[in-house]
Amino acid sequence: MDINTQNGFRALADPTRRDILQRLACGEHTIAQLTEHFDMTRAAVRKHLTVLSDGGLITTRVSGRERFNALDPNGFAPIRDWINFFDQFWDNQLTNLKDIIENNDRKGPLQ
Amino acid sequence: MDINTQNGFRALADPTRRDILQRLACGEHTIAQLTEHFDMTRAAVRKHLTVLSDGGLITTRVSGRERFNALDPNGFAPIRDWINFFDQFWDNQLTNLKDIIENNDRKGPLQ
């Protein structure tokens, strides 16, 4: 359905990419700066950055021969929303559980 | 680092698996019931359910020859926590932006 949500979740599925996001939380970094912290080549890090960009989780600013990568706050919204849908479900489940305990009669999706 | 968080994010990376989770929000389903809604074999659905179980997002109850799959509320906690870390970051960024506008002097991680 939603290709942006899909790319966002896909970007978060790799531990290296989640690590990159946490490092970017301290400010923007170039590809070379990020590569220092990982046991892989610059090209591999660059690939991860492309996936993160496709997921809308980072933005890029090119200055001279350097490429600065930074977090994109908006990109996290679809993911947070998707998770929140389930939070609402937990609340309903707890409400149902409360009903079951108090009224000894089940009404909700637990059947 | 955290293998459980990793398995959780990996489980959410596939659109079929996210679809399964949303269907399970309406109550538990057997493998055959879930398979009706997808254009793939029962074995493929079963594989997705294994990944979801590895991620701690679902639990399983076997009754006779049927296998009932249901959501596991606890499994979503690590993912929500990880996302929340960035929400806090956005708040800080907004605070910094406010400082910049009001005091015309930058203090935070934007350098």
Place this chain on the structure above:
DNA sequence: TTAATATGATACCAAATGGTATCGGATGGA
């Protein structure tokens, strides 16, 4: 008992993924 059903298990396949190696082009500093 017998047949239909719901699943488990295994082998297998094509495509995506994560990674390296290598070449080349711009840019910045001495």
Place this chain on the structure above:
DNA sequence: TCCATCCGATACCATTTGGTATCATATTAA
């Protein structure tokens, strides 16, 4: 100018992933 460096692009490789096909097993209903 000259060279180091930061990056883009491409080709290539091994592994993982998403999926099918097939056969075996256990359970339920008639």
